[in-house]
Amino acid sequence: MDRRNFIAGCLGLPLLAQAGGSQAQAGLTKMIFPFAAGAGGDTLCRLIAQEMAPALQRTIVVENRTGGDGLIGIKAVKGASADGSMVLVTTGPTMYLLPMVETTPSFDTAKDFMPVSLLARFEFALVIGPGIDAAGFKSFVAWLKAHPDKTSFGVPSNGTIPHFAGSKLEKDLGIPLSRVPYRGSAPILNDLVGGHLPFGITTLADALPQHRAKGVKIIAVASAERSPFAPEVPTLKESGIDLVADAWYGMWLPAGSSPDFASKLGAAASAALARPEVKEKLTAIGLIAVGSNADGLTKELAANTAFWQPIVKATGYKIEN
Numbered sequence: 001m002d003r004r005n006f007i008a009g010c011l012g013l014p015l016l017a018q019a020g021g022s023q024a025q026a027g028l029t030k031m032i033f034p035f036a037a038g039a040g041g042d043t044l045c046r047l048i049a050q051e052m053a054p055a056l057q058r059t060i061v062v063e064n065r066t067g068g069d070g071l072i073g074i075k076a077v078k079g080a081s082a083d084g085s086m087v088l089v090t091t092g093p094t095m096y097l098l099p100m101v102e103t104t105p106s107f108d109t110a111k112d113f114m115p116v117s118l119l120a121r122f123e124f125a126l127v128i129g130p131g132i133d134a135a136g137f138k139s140f141v142a143w144l145k146a147h148p149d150k151t152s153f154g155v156p157s158n159g160t161i162p163h164f165a166g167s168k169l170e171k172d173l174g175i176p177l178s179r180v181p182y183r184g185s186a187p188i189l190n191d192l193v194g195g196h197l198p199f200g201i202t203t204l205a206d207a208l209p210q211h212r213a214k215g216v217k218i219i220a221v222a223s224a225e226r227s228p229f230a231p232e233v234p235t236l237k238e239s240g241i242d243l244v245a246d247a248w249y250g251m252w253l254p255a256g257s258s259p260d261f262a263s264k265l266g267a268a269a270s271a272a273l274a275r276p277e278v279k280e281k282l283t284a285i286g287l288i289a290v291g292s293n294a295d296g297l298t299k300e301l302a303a304n305t306a307f308w309q310p311i312v313k314a315t316g317y318k319i320e321n
Helices: 021-026 040-056 068-078 092-096 137-146 161-173 185-193 204-212 259-274 276-283 294-315
Strands: 015-017 028-033 059-064 086-091 113-122 124-128 152-155 178-181 199-203 217-221 247-254
Touching: 028 040, 028 068, 040 059, 040 086, 040 113, 040 259, 040 276, 068 086, 068 092, 068 247, 086 092, 086 113, 092 247, 092 294, 113 259, 113 294, 124 161, 124 185, 124 204, 137 217, 152 161, 152 185, 161 178, 161 199, 161 294, 185 199, 185 204, 199 204, 204 217, 247 259, 247 294, 259 276, 259 294
Parallel strands: 028 059, 028 086, 152 178, 152 199
Antiparallel strands: 015 059, 086 247, 113 247, 124 199, 124 217
């Protein structure tokens, strides 16, 4: 398995967020985002960095350390000095799925990192093509049973939340499904619109434009509650499937960092995310601002790990180091 296909979409030039004048001399923090510039998480980093710098009296530089499906950036922060000079912002799945699927885990999230804050959520959706005669999830299940030769579904990449959500769906429905990995959401949606693929599981934000244009139909969201971006669409839980598969961004420091600094960092991030203008800009790209303390992030990580571990293990899916 090519590692670059592991987490697509999760899910540039550095930005200098400066507190100004003498305050900038109080310290420098590199905010490491382990994916490319321009994605939703990159925008999240740049928005909160500008807001956090004055509160922390530090200069904050957003740096994209890409490669290895997030591992290059994660390892950089893992090996950094625990002096507040480097902080990691990445997706939750990179921090709990990667250790599950690597034959020899490159890191231990609990031992190698100090939790700071949950930052923002994003959601996944079950999307069908226009040629599928189904008004909603239950009628779609009936359609699948009536067309056992048309049960292929697209996912943005192997080893992602949509990959394992599809495995859970297959088990719960008792219908054999055939997973088709793509390179991101766009080609999935193109094949859905063109009638080359019956359904897919991808990010809600990516699917919404085609859904609103009637090119595809979102029949369920995989979040705990109905999405504010598509409140008319029921959740999978409402449809009888015990599956919550939303994802999120979190912030971590290297293990051994100052708890006091971690607390101040988390408070500054949460304050930034509470600002109406920041919330508005995140909403525009399909992110839901959250903010939390370290305990909030720890509990979120533990819950996701406990939920996905047996599902991932049952698939036998592994990435060779």
